[in-house]
Amino acid sequence: MDFDILPELVGFHLRRAQVSVFNRFGRVIARAGVTPGQFGILVLIGANSGLTQSSLAKAAGVERSTMVATIDTLERKKLTERSPSPVDRRSYALILTPEGKSLLTKLKRAVREHEKRILRDFNPEEKDKLMEFLYRIWSAG
Amino acid sequence: MDFDILPELVGFHLRRAQVSVFNRFGRVIARAGVTPGQFGILVLIGANSGLTQSSLAKAAGVERSTMVATIDTLERKKLTERSPSPVDRRSYALILTPEGKSLLTKLKRAVREHEKRILRDFNPEEKDKLMEFLYRIWSAG
DNA sequence: TATTGTTATACTCTATAACTATA
DNA sequence: TATAGTTATAGAGTATAACAATA
Structure with a gap:
């Protein structure tokens, strides 16, 4: 199969690497019954307890209606849990349940292991370079 | 907003960069009425004229039924066009129409311009490093 | 008037399983 | 028996537009 110009395109390699990493990560955490996207949401609620659905949607880059x-x-x-907001009766204060906190702790351990496997043949300087390159591509967007 | 461990994860940066690049690329070629995925298919048919749907699906990493x-x-x-295969009456030989060839030429020019914009503050060594890193991540998967 | 959460709806992308016609 | 293309179907994931409650 001739891939023509595709292997010269950073977009091609970026997508192929991302799909590969997401599929592997998805399999790792599927045992816990959550998806990569749900993991991200749990992290954001865990670190910003009491935030609203709207601010969460904005942080995750999706519509409010999608977050429902x-x-x-x-x-x-x-x-x-959607706990009542103490200051605004239109909105909820999102919080993790005890089970949510406990699962998140386990998931964070799993994701760190997964990251180690992804980067197992990257030395620390290469890892730093990779993160910097990806950040620069995103921030230029 | 506290992103907690997310900014330490290569998976997070990889996804964010890929979504950003794909969205921008999508807007560039939307004028021509095609999506990033369709661009990839056009490239593969263009460079492998007469290939079957099954081999195309395999190269693109999707199911035969999805390719239909x-x-x-x-x-x-x-x-x-699905032109009849000269050797196997079960399958088609996929080819570009003259319009398809002409559009593909224009799209390739557009994607090269787009790639230049993505990598405008990467020097040649950095670009090589980035491509190498992404290839290593994919091939380790 | 504007914002929050919600619903209804639709569209894209994907897969699985079963079918048909060929090989 | 096996393979190529197809259909039916289902499930994520996403968006837009409109609505009620509240600010």
């Missing part, structure tokens, strides 16, 4: 089903799913799994 | 609708779409746009 995401939070519904996490609530059904008993990982998060 | 993709080719239907490109055919509706008059960019590709």
Whole structure:
């Protein structure tokens, strides 16, 4: 198969690497019943307890309406809760349940292991360079 | 907003950079009525004229059944054709129409311009390093 | 008037399983 | 028996537009 110009394109390599990493990460955490996207949401709620769905949606880069089903799913799994906001009766203060906190701790360990495997033949300087390159591509967007 | 461990994860930066690049690329070629995925398919057909849907699906990393609708779409746009295979009556020989060839030439120019913009503050050594890193991540998967 | 969460709806991308016609 | 293309179907993931409650 001739891939023509594709192997010269950073977009091609970027997508192929990202799909590969996401698939592997997805398999690792599927055992815990969550997806890579849900992991990200749990991290954000864990580190910003009491935030609203709107600010969470903005941080995750999706619409408010999209976040509704995401939070519904996490609530059904008993990982998060919509607690009433003390200051604004329109909104909820999102928090992790004890089970959510406990699972998040385990997931963070799993993701660190996964990252080590991804970067197992990168030395520390290469890892720094990679992170810097990816950050520069994103921030130029 | 506290992103906690996310900015330490290569998976996070990889995804964020890829989404950013794909969105920008998508806007560039949307004027021509095609998506990034369809661009990739056009490149593969262009460089491997007469290939079958099955081999194309395998190269693109999707199921045969998924490729049906993709080719239907490109055919509706008059960019590709299912011509009869001279050797196997079960399969088609996929080819670009003259319009498909002409559009692909323009799209390749657009993607090269787009790549230049993405990498505008990468020097040649950095670009090589980036491509190498992404290739290593994918090939280790 | 503006914002928060929600619903209804639709569209894209993907997979699995079963079918048909060929090989 | 096995393979190429297809269909039916389902499930993520996403967006837009409109709505009620509240600010």
